[in-house]
Amino acid sequence: MSVEHDFLVGFSKSFGLFYLLALSAAVLVYAYWPSNKKRFDSAAQSILRDEDKPWP
Amino acid sequence: MVAQLTRTERQGAILIGLVVAICGFLLGVVGRDDPIAIHGALIFAAGILTIFLIGKDYYAPEPSDERFASYYDDPTKAGIVLAMVWVVFGLAVGDWAAWQLVNPNLTFGSGWSSFGRIRPVHTTAVIFGFGGNGLIATSLYVLQRTSRARLPDQLSPWFVLLGYNLFCVLAVTGYMMGITQSKEYAETEWYADIWLVVVWVVYFLIYLRTLARRKEPHIYVANWYYMAFILVVAMLHIVNNLAVPVSIGHAKSYTLYSGVQDAMIQWWYGHNAVAFFLTAGFLGMMYYFLPMRAGRPIFSYRLSIISFWGITFFYMWAGSHHLHYTALPHWVQTLGMTFSLMLLIPSWASAGNALLTLNGAWDKVRDDATLRFMMVAAVFYGLTTFEGSFMAIRAVNSLSHYTDWTVGHVHAGALGWVAMITFGSIYALVPWVWKCKSMYSAKLVEAHFWLAVAGTLIYVFAMWNSGIIQGLMWRTYSESGTLTYSFVDSLIAMHPYYVARSIGGLLFLIGGCIGAYNIWMTIKLPKPISETTADLPEKVTGGVSPQPAE
Numbered sequence: 001m002s003v004e005h006d007f008l009v010g011f012s013k014s015f016g017l018f019y020l021l022a023l024s025a026a027v028l029v030y031a032y033w034p035s036n037k038k039r040f041d042s043a044a045q046s047i048l049r050d051e052d053k054p055w056p
Numbered sequence: 057m058v059a060q061l062t063r064t065e066r067q068g069a070i071l072i073g074l075v076v077a078i079c080g081f082l083l084g085v086v087g088r089d090d091p092i093a094i095h096g097a098l099i100f101a102a103g104i105l106t107i108f109l110i111g112k113d114y115y116a117p118e119p120s121d122e123r124f125a126s127y128y129d130d131p132t133k134a135g136i137v138l139a140m141v142w143v144v145f146g147l148a149v150g151d152w153a154a155w156q157l158v159n160p161n162l163t164f165g166s167g168w169s170s171f172g173r174i175r176p177v178h179t180t181a182v183i184f185g186f187g188g189n190g191l192i193a194t195s196l197y198v199l200q201r202t203s204r205a206r207l208p209d210q211l212s213p214w215f216v217l218l219g220y221n222l223f224c225v226l227a228v229t230g231y232m233m234g235i236t237q238s239k240e241y242a243e244t245e246w247y248a249d250i251w252l253v254v255v256w257v258v259y260f261l262i263y264l265r266t267l268a269r270r271k272e273p274h275i276y277v278a279n280w281y282y283m284a285f286i287l288v289v290a291m292l293h294i295v296n297n298l299a300v301p302v303s304i305g306h307a308k309s310y311t312l313y314s315g316v317q318d319a320m321i322q323w324w325y326g327h328n329a330v331a332f333f334l335t336a337g338f339l340g341m342m343y344y345f346l347p348m349r350a351g352r353p354i355f356s357y358r359l360s361i362i363s364f365w366g367i368t369f370f371y372m373w374a375g376s377h378h379l380h381y382t383a384l385p386h387w388v389q390t391l392g393m394t395f396s397l398m399l400l401i402p403s404w405a406s407a408g409n410a411l412l413t414l415n416g417a418w419d420k421v422r423d424d425a426t427l428r429f430m431m432v433a434a435v436f437y438g439l440t441t442f443e444g445s446f447m448a449i450r451a452v453n454s455l456s457h458y459t460d461w462t463v464g465h466v467h468a469g470a471l472g473w474v475a476m477i478t479f480g481s482i483y484a485l486v487p488w489v490w491k492c493k494s495m496y497s498a499k500l501v502e503a504h505f506w507l508a509v510a511g512t513l514i515y516v517f518a519m520w521n522s523g524i525i526q527g528l529m530w531r532t533y534s535e536s537g538t539l540t541y542s543f544v545d546s547l548i549a550m551h552p553y554y555v556a557r558s559i560g561g562l563l564f565l566i567g568g569c570i571g572a573y574n575i576w577m578t579i580k581l582p583k584p585i586s587e588t589t590a591d592l593p594e595k596v597t598g599g600v601s602p603q604p605a606e
Contacts, residue, residue, distance in 0.1 A: 009387055020369060027365040031358040040361075043274040044353035047202060047344060053125060055204040055271035 057214070058113035060123070060130065065211040069110045072215060077103025083247065087305035091233045092247070095226055095307070102222050119210075127200040129489045131213035135193025136482055136489075137579075138221055140572040142185030143475070147565040150178035154558040158551070168232040176231045176243045182470065183241065183334065185224045190478040191337040192217055192259070195282045197485060198344045199263060202279055203270035212262050219255035223248055235307045239322050241329050242296050246309040249297040256293070260286045277360045281340030284368055288332040296325035316383045323378035331371035334469065338477050339363075339406055345481040346410055346430045350420060355412035359405050366402025370395050377448035380457065389450060396448030400441060407438030425498070425505040429480030432509060436472025440465065455527040460550070464519025471512040471564055479508065479571060486578050496577035500570050507567030514560030522553035 030036065061069065077100050084096025156162045156171045163169040196213055200206060207213055226248040230236065236243040244252070263283055267275060299309040313321050347354050354360055376384060376392030411434050414421055421431050443465050447456050456462060483501055487494050495501055529546040533539060 005385070012387075012391065023365070023369055027362060031361045037358075039274060040357040041353075043276060044347075044357040046272060046274065047276060047278075047347060048351070048353060052127065052201070054127060054200070054206045 057130065058110055059116045060119050060128075061110075061210050062118050065209065066110050066114055068211050069214075070107050070114075073103045073106030073110065075103070076100075076106065079103075083305075087307070090306050091230075091235055092245075092305065092307040094233065095230065095235075095247070098226065098229065099222070106218075124206060126206070127197075128207045128210060128213070129197065129200075131207075131217050132193045132197045132485075133489055133579075135189045135196070135217055136486060136575065138217070139186050139189035139193060139478070139482070140568075140575055142181050142189060142224070143568050144565075144572050146178055146181030146186055147561070147568045149174050149181060151558060151561040151565050153178050154554070154561045158554045158558055167234060173231050173234065176236065177228045179241060180224065180227045180231070180243070182475075184227065185221075187334065187338075187474055187478065188220060188224070189217070190482065191282075191285065191333075191341070192220060194341050194345070194481055194485065195286075195337070196262070197489065198276075198278050198282065198340065199266050202272060202276035202344070203266055204272045205266055205269045207262060208265040208269065212258055216255055216259045216262065219251070219258075223252045223255060226251070230307070237297075237299065237309060237311065239296065239311075239325070241326055242293070242322070244297075245307045246297070246299055246301045247307070249293065249299075253290070253294060256286065256290045260290065276344070277354075277357065277364065278340040278344040280364050281336045281343060284364070285332050285337035285340065288328060288336070288368075292325045292328050292332070296321055316379075319379055319382065320376060320384060320388070324372075324375040327375035327378060328371055330469070331367065331374070334474050335371075336367060338474055339367075341481045342406075342410055342430065342434070342477050345477075345484050346427075346434075347413060349424070349427050349430065349480070349484045350414055350417050352413060352417060355409050355415070359409045363402040363405040363409070366405065367399070370399045370402065374399060374448065377453065380450045380453045393448050393450055397445050400445045403441035403445075404438055407434050407441070410434035410437075425501045426480050426483040426495075428505055429476050429483065429508075432505075433473050433476035433480060436468055436476065436512070440469040440473055443468065455531070456523060459523040459526040459530075460519045460553070461523025461527065464516050464523055467519065468512070468516045471508070471515060475564075476508060476512075479504065482571075482575065486575055490579055490581075491583060492578060492581050496574050496581060500574040504567040504571045504574070507563045507570070511560045511562070511564030511567060514563065515557050516560075518553040518556035518560060522550050522557070525549055525553075 031040075058066065080096050080099030080101070080103055082096070084093045084100060087093045087096060152162070153171055153174050156174075160171075163171075167173065196207065223244070227244045230245065230248065231243060235245050237245055242249075260283075263279075263286060267279070298312045300312070301307075301309040311318055343354060343360060373395035374392050376388045377396050378392075380389050380393070382389075411431070414427070414431055417427075421427050446452055447461070447465060456465075483495060526546050526549070529541040529549060530539075532541060
């Protein structure tokens with residue numbers, strides 16, 4: 001069992017750290033990518049349109 | 057309701073009722089020597105009732121194709137009413153439990169009314185009954201508006217809503233009969249758990265099917281939160297409830313896990329239930345209803361995306377902070393503690409995002425109690441997540457764990473954040489879906505707001521004091537190295553705080569009753585003759601197409 005425990009600890013301390021760092025970096029890059037700004041701004045505005053019908 | 061279903065959907069509903077009734081009948085017959093038989097009878101009755109309801113109007117004319125020109129809000133309306141029924145019931149039982157801690161004799165003498173049984177009735181009624189119905193009701197509304205698409209059919213939303221409420225009824229009646237698997241917030245036994253899986257998968261499919269038909273290319277951030285809530289709750293629920301029943305005719309089951317693994321799975325479930333049921337879902341609510349009510353877009357859409365992924369990445373690892381100083385390996389405890397601290401980033405990003413959205417519209421917050429509900433919710437969300445990260449630190453936890461501080465923390469989140477954002481969203485939503493200008497009484501909304509704030513503050517301050525005194529008394533040693541206070545000493549010291557907590561809870565309950573009355577009176581308001589299908593009726597002139605029959 002000690003092998004399994006050591007393996008798990010090693011795995012979470014190495015791979016676990018790096019994949020979470022990579023995911024965080026990916027999200028930050030996606031959120032702050034300059035060309036995405038227009039899309040996000042229009043998404044934030046989109047809910048406020050004064051209409052209440054499904055689009056055909 | 058039946059008139060809105062197509063002929064095929066009516067047949068489908070009858071078939072579902074039939075299958076449910078047969079399952080209930082079999083459960084009742086096989087388990088006739090066990091409390092499960094009563095639940096079998098209940099399930100059977102629910103199935104038969106469905107068949108009769110559909111059968112009564114089976115030959116009513118089918119809905120016309122005009123329905124595709126409007127959103128389908130009737131399940132949302134029913135969900136709001138059910139949520140308000142559950143909140144009054146759940147808060148009342150909760151306050152009863154609080155008074156039992158002041159005076160333990162406040163039972164009816166029999167098992168069902170003892171603290172150990174009504175406490176899970178309270179938690180289930182408020183979290184799953186009130187919170188769950190609020191989430192289902194608002195999510196179906198938000199999903200359609202943000203996708204600019206109607207729900208894919210009329211039957212599945214009703215199946216989800218009514219099926220979910222059947223689950224809640226099975227849960228609370230079961231606890232009173234002593235049916236429990238003793239896992240906190242997952243007390244329901246195997247047959248109710250299986251039923252919830254079916255309901256939940258259909259709920260997720262409604263989301264996917266509507267999104268697949270969406271006309272708006274971008275999926276608005278609220279939907280991401282709602283979907284994370286549905287998907288992760290399904291995952292948690294299935295993994296934590298893997299169990300083997302004694303037999304098909306017995307309510308009792310045994311979990312697949314044992315010892316510390318069982319504890320870890322349970323708190324992986326438990327803390328993620330807080331994360332994805334009580335946080336992600338209600339953040340979805342906040343990201344839609346707060347900008348809508350304030351009439352301004354969210355302060356930073358980018359920040360909302362970062363918060364979303366932060367919450368989904370980090371929360372998964374935080375559960376082990378519930379097991380500090382236990383047999384759980386030390387590094388797993390440290391892992392949970394670290395992730396709990398990191399959670400402060402996405403949590404405060406969301407709380408700050410909400411408050412910065414309101415920045416520049418404080419006059420609206422001052423005048424509008426509905427918006428103030430949402431503002432206070434964001435403040436409490438920020439406070440509670442800070443407190444939670446702090447309490448997850450092992451050294452702090454050694455003082456706070458097993459004391460009333462935990463209870464205070466949970467209620468700062470549940471009353472201050474979850475209930476406030478839900479009440480705010482419901483007060484915004486009710487006039488929109490019932491097509492009236494405003495709530496029946498703005499004064500009553502105001503009264504509800506102040507009762508809710510006062511109740512929450514009294515509750516939380518009482519429990520902070522009580523918890524810290526309790527924790528300190530438990531760890532005070534005399535010069536000779538023995539404990540200075542006995543457990544009973546600490547219990548007597550708690551008494552005044554328990555009285556204060558019960559009064560705070562009572563204020564919150566009165567507020568909830570006022571809210572339920574106000575919503576009911578709004579529903580009963582006479583409607584203008586030419587009803588429109590528009591979102592904000594005051595801005596619309598003339599009737600366009602009539603509402604589908606209700």
